[in-house]
Amino acid sequence: MEQILKFLGPTFLTLKEFGFIYGIQGMLVRRNLEKLWFEECVTMSKYNVFHMPSTSLWSCMKDLTDIGADRVPFGIAELDEVTNTWNTSFFPLKSKPSKHRIAKITTVYESKGDILSVKDLFYTKQRERKSWWRQMSENPSIYYMSETKKENGKEYAEIQAQFPFGNIVVETINFKNSAKKLLPGVENGERLKIVEQVVSLDWGCLAFLCDGYIEIKGSKEIQMHPKLVAYKAYCKAIIAPEDDESTRQDLNYLTSYVIELLREKGVESVNVNDIKNPEHFKVAYIITVDSESLKSGLVKLVCQRTLCGEIVHITSMAKRMYDLCVVCKVTE
Template identity: 25%
Template sequence: MQKILQICERHSLAKPIFSENSLYCMKFGPVGELLKKFLCHEWLHANVISSEIGVFPHYVSRSDAGHTIHDLKEAYEYVRNLNSGQLPFGVVVETPNLCADKYFEKQQHILDESEKYFYPKKCTFLKTFMFVAPSKATHFYYQWQRHRKMWWRKFSACPSRFVLSDVQNNEKNQSVHIQANFPWGSQNVETLSYWTTADQDLAIRTVFEAKDGRKKVTPHIVESTLSVERAVFTFLCDAYDETAFAGLPREVMRFHRKLAPFKLSFSASASSSSAGEELNQLAVYLTKQTRDSGISTLLLPDLVKKSLESQFVRNDELGIPYTAVLNDTSLKNGIITLRNRDTTLKEQVHISKLREYMEKILKNY
């Protein structure tokens, strides 16, 4: 865990902020903010943009709103009307700066030193409420469990790490956790619940009535909740790896290319200062091209001042999936070498095809 925290602080990914011997919040640096933004984007894409049913976002600015069924009445009525009153449909809610004590019941009872970094007091929660006809709700709940588990696995460097817990039943709902298994133990990273509005008062039940075909029914609700801070730190721990290189261990952050703060970086080696200046100008031109295509690209001023190996080490620690390597030959024939972080294999690409090639790579999951 200390190695993970050190690499996070060294490269401005994340830093835990403590208050009175407990974790108050997880502070993200410039690189960590990019990781967080990409993670939230992929969550929104999976739950809203690519959803098979109509799901709509509902954002709240107050930290004490948006996390109970009572707070959803206005959003629910709008989405229901937009959907002609027909089930199923859903609402996703982002609740920033929420005090997480009541959600993270382990906060005051953590024994393992490594666990505390998953339980900050201040969190941003991402919640999904799916409103489903009673006759189809159980089947939908099991499908939703699989959907959410596969989402975590899709972005993991070790997909088998993410599993479903045993189902927990009580009088009001049924719940299951998605867990991440680490060497120090298992962490609950998302909670999925299944419940109804039947136990609410008549006024609430009337508000939430909808149609299942021609029948009026009170929908059953499939809810999922995750903390952005916990999700980001989970993927930081998941991505960390040590690999042997030339007989020595090398730290690598194996971020999925969709989550990686930077998708591409440039490295160069030049035989002279004049060639170095030309390579730097070429890198600036190519960086503008890739950024114009929406590809997060890192270009640093020490492009030709550091050895290629030291640049590879830094890029691997930053979790950058691809490094474009420029040299004197690139100025003559336009051929650059694209290095893959995970395999360290290199392939040749013409500079005129780099943007198109990167777009194809990043388009696929």
């Protein structure tokens, strides 16, 4: 793991005894992971999921009750910074628990005399969440669900990513037989059960970075799903020896224009005209322009995961990249 992080460099992630230190690219990877989680678990949920700050959870629940929006099932989404004992084997024994950012969904169900119906939902969530991690992975088989365990009045299972250096827990799914602590004022609290999904965004980010690391014939690279990478693309000019200074300037202007079009469309991209080592930006796609592009308006788009290329007109480039990296389904 240390070798992978060293290869990626401080622009991605450094793991210290006291927690996660992100660079300019790593911070965006975590933000993208959080965005994907929010879309999947909150925006596209089959039932109402309300985003609440953990510091005012009870008052927000009272507001839901007052407006009659507390009909079960419903969910509560929280984003928080916590200090707990996730993946302690990766830190020295005497070090303090690391601080990391979590994303949590607490779903409240009503048991109508048959607790098995709620437990079925607990197991359904396990399958759904394991599938979600696998869909974004370069190596889906590394993500697996642990056996269900019981502890402190709850049942839980963990989604772990298996690596040669050890397993990383990225998410826990909990079943609680009572919602009285969450909803102390509700009359039928005894019949309400809770299924809780807790994702560590930091440990998940680390897992995806390690998952995407590959070595082929001595060459090292990182490959990630287009929706996860920090920057989706950069554009570079292919300058031929016979190109004069005017052509070179025009090509540089064209690369900047392509980046401007992508940014206007909401596609994260980086301008590398004045950057000495653009390969340090692990983008999903590389766009190249040459002197023929100035005449025809055609540019080349190459996917770094598959190394497959296509020719796209500059007027269609931004929409094509948007379709590939922003609105595409995770399974693509």
